[in-house]
Amino acid sequence: MDLIETPLVLAPPPRIIGWREWLSLPELGIAEIKAKIDTGARTSALHVVWQERFHREGAPWVRFLLEADGSGSAGVEAEAEVLDERNVTDSGGHVSKRPFIRTLVRIGGEQWPIEVNLTDRRRMLFPMLLGRTAMNGRLLVDPARSFVFGRTGELGS
Incomplete structure (x- = not known):
């Protein structure tokens, strides 16, 4: 029996990011x-000021208002298909049912799809929490560092 040699393809190493x-x-x-x-x-998790469920072509969707800077200023209204509704336990141990959507995240010039739940985070210091499933295989966290990639300020590719 002949062995077939297949080329070894290595994934790029994870990038180092800070705790924020x-x-x-x-x-x-x-x-x-x-x-x-x-x-x-x-x-x-992503902070939304309000959310409204509706159906589009039979599929569940959610319309929501994002307040990215937490200032109370006018936010951005967006819509997305609801992937799922799941029970989420917050850091205080409280369980709530939240809608999950899929969207692209861009960090340090790279982007990929993530799942994110929509919730009221106005009492939190950060309007977004990036959890470990969104980072899996792509990012490693150095807790001694912050804002490794600087400010993004871009929507284009």
Whole structure:
């Protein structure tokens, strides 16, 4: 029996990021949002001021208002298909059912799709939490560093 040699393809090494970073959510119209990078959180969460469920062509969707800077200023209204509704336990141990959507995240010039839940984070320091499933295989967190990639401020590719 002959052995077939297949080339070894190595994945790029994970990039090092800080415990807080600027990132963008281009599909949602957010050029820049400050996020806490949290390996203790399984899922990612995004602050929304309000949300409204509806159906489009039989599929569940959600319309929501994002407030990326937490200032109370006018936010960005967006819509997305609801992937799922799941129970999420917050850091205080409270369980709530939240809608999950899929969107692109851009950090340090790279982008990929992530799942994120929509919730009220107005009492939190960061309007977004990037959880470990969004980072898996792509990012490593250095807790001694912050804002490794600087501010993004871009929506384009």
